[in-house]
Amino acid sequence: xxxxxxxxxxxxxxxxxxxxxxxxxxxxxxxxxxxxxxxxxxxxxxxxxxxxxxxxxxxxxxxxxxxxxxxxxxxxxxxxxxxxxxxxxxxxxxxxxxxxxxxxxxxxxxxxxxxxxxxxxxxxxxxxxxxxxxxxxxxxxxxxxxxxxxxxxxxxxxxxxxxxxxxxxxxxxxxxxxxxxxxxxxxxxxxxxxxxxxxxxxxxxxxxxxxxxxxxxxxxxxxxxxxxxxxxxxxxxxxxxxxxxxxxxxxxxxxxxxxxxxxxxxxxxxxxxxxxxxxxxxxxx
Numbered sequence: 001x002x003x004x005x006x007x008x009x010x011x012x013x014x015x016x017x018x019x020x021x022x023x024x025x026x027x028x029x030x031x032x033x034x035x036x037x038x039x040x041x042x043x044x045x046x047x048x049x050x051x052x053x054x055x056x057x058x059x060x061x062x063x064x065x066x067x068x069x070x071x072x073x074x075x076x077x078x079x080x081x082x083x084x085x086x087x088x089x090x091x092x093x094x095x096x097x098x099x100x101x102x103x104x105x106x107x108x109x110x111x112x113x114x115x116x117x118x119x120x121x122x123x124x125x126x127x128x129x130x131x132x133x134x135x136x137x138x139x140x141x142x143x144x145x146x147x148x149x150x151x152x153x154x155x156x157x158x159x160x161x162x163x164x165x166x167x168x169x170x171x172x173x174x175x176x177x178x179x180x181x182x183x184x185x186x187x188x189x190x191x192x193x194x195x196x197x198x199x200x201x202x203x204x205x206x207x208x209x210x211x212x213x214x215x216x217x218x219x220x221x222x223x224x225x226x227x228x229x230x231x232x233x234x235x236x237x238x239x240x241x242x243x244x245x246x247x248x249x250x251x252x253x254x255x256x257x258x259x260x261x262x263x264x265x266x267x268x269x270x271x272x273x274x275x276x277x278x279x280x281x282x283x284x285x
Contacts, residue, residue, distance in 0.1 A: 002236025006244035012225035014251020021082025036219030041180035056171035064175035067161035068182025074154025081147035100156025101242035123278025129271025163233035
């Protein structure tokens, strides 16, 4: 069950990141985050009311609140990095986010078996190689890498916090709702400050209605990924769940290859193969 839900997390996050990065090429990253997360918050609010999730309110929601503060920083950084592109190079570096939840799991006493340790090493190496790696080049490339590293730290923090935010399904809906409302408030404040400083909130001063379905998909896929990751972390070792969930950059890279026709270098293809082999080792362990 842990492997299934963690891999579902990778698929959902990978597609959400691809969509978010694509949207950010035409719409400011802050706007993409605020609108997509507002849609997700509205849907989650309806679910919380329908399931009676308010009864699950408690101290654990502070973890969701903290995740909501870290999330926008990570998403904005990653979307900007993906917009600078190429996605197949930028996105896999985000796998470094796995260091945070894995470190937390080890600190709390988790001790993965030998096969799982090998799987972690192989999978993380594979995802990093799937990104190139290309650490040299123009200033834009260096900026994209720096933004990706900031995003990795933010996502890793969200990984660790959201796993602690609830223990029941209805509580999970409430925690995700609190997280998304915090995302919207934090992102909204940042967007307001950006506009005050002369930044652009909407492309051409008009709301991109044609992009609304894509924005909704990004927001809902992101929140679904948080949910599946929380379930994965609750039903198995956080170290294993975090590594399997961190394979989402491979999904983003493959989507960029299939839709945007970004070419994969030999080292990237080899990295994707290693990531898959590491996944099999983790599942077998």
